[in-house]
Amino acid sequence: MALTSPEISPPVIDSLERKNSFRSLFDIVMTVVVAVFLAIALVPLIAVIAYVIIQGGSRISLDLFTQLPPPPMVDGGGFANAIVGTLIMVGLAALISVPIGILIAIYLSEFSPPSVARAIRFATNVLNGVPSIIVGVFAYGLIVLTFKTFSALAGGIALSVLMLPIVIRTSDEALQIVPPDVRWASVGLGASDYQTVLRVVVPAALPAIVTGVTLAVARASGETAPLIFTALFTQFWPQGLLEPTPSLAVLVYNFAGVPFKNQQELAWAASLLLVLLVLITSVIARFATRRKIY
Amino acid sequence: MNPQDRPSHSVGSPKAASATPVLETRNLNIYYGSFLAVREVSMSIPNNQVTAFIGPSGCGKSTLLRCFNRLNDLIETFRVEGDLNYHGQNLYAPKVDAVDVRRRIGMVFQKPNPFPKSIYENVVYGARVNGYKGDLDELVERSLTQAALWDEVKDKLKTSGLALSGGQQQRLCIARTIAVQPEVVLMDEPCASLDPISTLKIEELMHELKQQYTIVIVTHNMQQASRVSDVTAFFNVRLTDTGKRSGYLVEHDRTENIFQNPKEESTQEYVSGRFG
Numbered sequence: 001m002a003l004t005s006p007e008i009s010p011p012v013i014d015s016l017e018r019k020n021s022f023r024s025l026f027d028i029v030m031t032v033v034v035a036v037f038l039a040i041a042l043v044p045l046i047a048v049i050a051y052v053i054i055q056g057g058s059r060i061s062l063d064l065f066t067q068l069p070p071p072p073m074v075d076g077g078g079f080a081n082a083i084v085g086t087l088i089m090v091g092l093a094a095l096i097s098v099p100i101g102i103l104i105a106i107y108l109s110e111f112s113p114p115s116v117a118r119a120i121r122f123a124t125n126v127l128n129g130v131p132s133i134i135v136g137v138f139a140y141g142l143i144v145l146t147f148k149t150f151s152a153l154a155g156g157i158a159l160s161v162l163m164l165p166i167v168i169r170t171s172d173e174a175l176q177i178v179p180p181d182v183r184w185a186s187v188g189l190g191a192s193d194y195q196t197v198l199r200v201v202v203p204a205a206l207p208a209i210v211t212g213v214t215l216a217v218a219r220a221s222g223e224t225a226p227l228i229f230t231a232l233f234t235q236f237w238p239q240g241l242l243e244p245t246p247s248l249a250v251l252v253y254n255f256a257g258v259p260f261k262n263q264q265e266l267a268w269a270a271s272l273l274l275v276l277l278v279l280i281t282s283v284i285a286r287f288a289t290r291r292k293i294y
Numbered sequence: 295m296n297p298q299d300r301p302s303h304s305v306g307s308p309k310a311a312s313a314t315p316v317l318e319t320r321n322l323n324i325y326y327g328s329f330l331a332v333r334e335v336s337m338s339i340p341n342n343q344v345t346a347f348i349g350p351s352g353c354g355k356s357t358l359l360r361c362f363n364r365l366n367d368l369i370e371t372f373r374v375e376g377d378l379n380y381h382g383q384n385l386y387a388p389k390v391d392a393v394d395v396r397r398r399i400g401m402v403f404q405k406p407n408p409f410p411k412s413i414y415e416n417v418v419y420g421a422r423v424n425g426y427k428g429d430l431d432e433l434v435e436r437s438l439t440q441a442a443l444w445d446e447v448k449d450k451l452k453t454s455g456l457a458l459s460g461g462q463q464q465r466l467c468i469a470r471t472i473a474v475q476p477e478v479v480l481m482d483e484p485c486a487s488l489d490p491i492s493t494l495k496i497e498e499l500m501h502e503l504k505q506q507y508t509i510v511i512v513t514h515n516m517q518q519a520s521r522v523s524d525v526t527a528f529f530n531v532r533l534t535d536t537g538k539r540s541g542y543l544v545e546h547d548r549t550e551n552i553f554q555n556p557k558e559e560s561t562q563e564y565v566s567g568r569f570g
Contacts, residue, residue: 113370179407181403181405181407182407182409182410183368184365184368184401184403184407185401185403185407185408185409185467185470186409186419186423187365187368187396188363188365188396188400188401188403188471189396189397189400189419189420189423189470189471189474190393190394190396190397190420190423190424190474191393191419191420191423192393192423195423199419199422199423200409200419203410203411204409204410
């Protein structure tokens, strides 16, 4: 039997070549429009980073990390005290907000009745939306007026209030992503609720929780408004938790507005350091999430 | 406790009713809130045999299975009425510790769900949470060997359980379940997400495992039920007055009777593929 027969003509198929229809033209136009808007959106980011690097980069030296800010009209100096002060206050804030935030997230995701969880999540979102200056005034009223002094403690507490909703939200989301079957498997093997949470659910969510904490730290280290009311600033080394304490953010705020060139340069250098801090923490956060399990 | 130490009951006795039942239900009603999901189930699960639950979707066979190790406790609105006895003890008596029940009555789930831990840690998890004092290395080897997985993974016990293929993951889940030395292994459609070769391996495994364990399997696959089970229970679903679907046990007998000469017409229709 012949495989091909001359009588049967091949089926007629429309050409598959691209036609210059309105549809394909619209495709091209929209792609261009979207690309242009993307470029516009990236302009501020690139401009800020470039400007800060140009202005602050020249002043980066070891002195910045070892010396105190100089008095006006004096050259040189650094802001080692502000770096230490920022580390103390952000560390204190993390010490308060991370354990509380993760425990709240565990309660929300694992144990709370749905109606309670809804209420707490709503409250967390509201707290996240509270302007940072109001958090500063709150810490001022609560801590500064009680102890009758501006202090690192007040600054740390103000920052912890800002970090708390971020830690709760990211940890809550991270825990909820862990599939329910894994919990069933653990419970089905005779594990109690707390064993299930501590041995299976939290370890599975840990990379994403670390990401959330890192982002919260980055956010807190750049905050200025809550610190103006609470920690204030000094030209000297931090003296203790109940003393006024310098920070990078407030240093930028103070020095950027004064008419002395040296101080302005220090403000730029401090800005660069803050931007780098945020960039580096974001990269760390990315790196941590890359190892994500679910 | 080693499974070998347990007094061996008659294996493969000709009639389901004559074997000593491990689990027994009498007029068991299962509710979600006010909704009666499964009604009036009275049956017994014989020792060291494979019991299969078959029936159309929504007939409550998985729901019933999850009652057997009180996993439904995780669902808030869930409650039962009637008796569900394990060696004569009511599993839902107020004093019964659900955690202890689950240690004796293990479960393998529809979708393989290994923990995001190493193969080794997956197997020893149950032993760790239960405070097992024996040799963990030996436990891992024995459990993985029983689950017919040892040869494939013995050189990579430290790699993640999630890196295995679907069929291997499911056998890992079986190894994890039998590592706590349960008496009963419940399997909720264990092959539903597996390819035919993996399915075959797990079915062969069930034949091995029933020497030591009592197995209850939920399956949508009637060929699978006829291949692996000694006893089959057929469940069906009917609409209630309020239009909701409510499951019930139609009949429960030796597998060959269910498939070759069932007493009920609906069983005959289901096993011959005319509905479901």
